[in-house]
Amino acid sequence: MTDISVVTTTSQVENRSWLLSPHGTEPGTTPSITVDVSTFTAGTHYPNGYIPSGIVLAKITASGLYGPYDSTALDGRQITTDGRIGLLYGSLSVKTGSTKVGGALVVHGFVNAVRLPFQAGSGGITAAAKTALSLIHFSA
Known part of the structure; x- marks a missing residue:
């Protein structure tokens, strides 16, 4: 029997308006990371x-x-002095029950700081x- 039930999916339009140029996003320049969903x-x-892309991420010492x-x-x-920090390059989908999600960091480039998704607080x-x-x- 053919299933013709309606399936709903969500999507996210990527917003990288915080990036001022593609510099720093070329292949091989955005390190792969794994995000611990429980910290969000x-x-x-x-x-x-x-x-959202552009959130400031930092490495958890115990888990990496x-x-x-x-x-x-x-x-x-909270440590920001040893290269364990960056900006999330692409938005990450968090499905119910997800504990880890793969992504990439922007660690160098040109960024408009006022367009980052979080201006204060965590992230x-x-x-x-x-x-x-x-x-x-950073400009602005």
């Missing part, structure tokens, strides 16, 4: 089921996975994060 807040970081940069965290995501761009992202030139 559903209603805040991915209210529509997608973690990435979560939103947070200066108050105690798991390594936001701060003065310390800008300093740690020394290979990214």
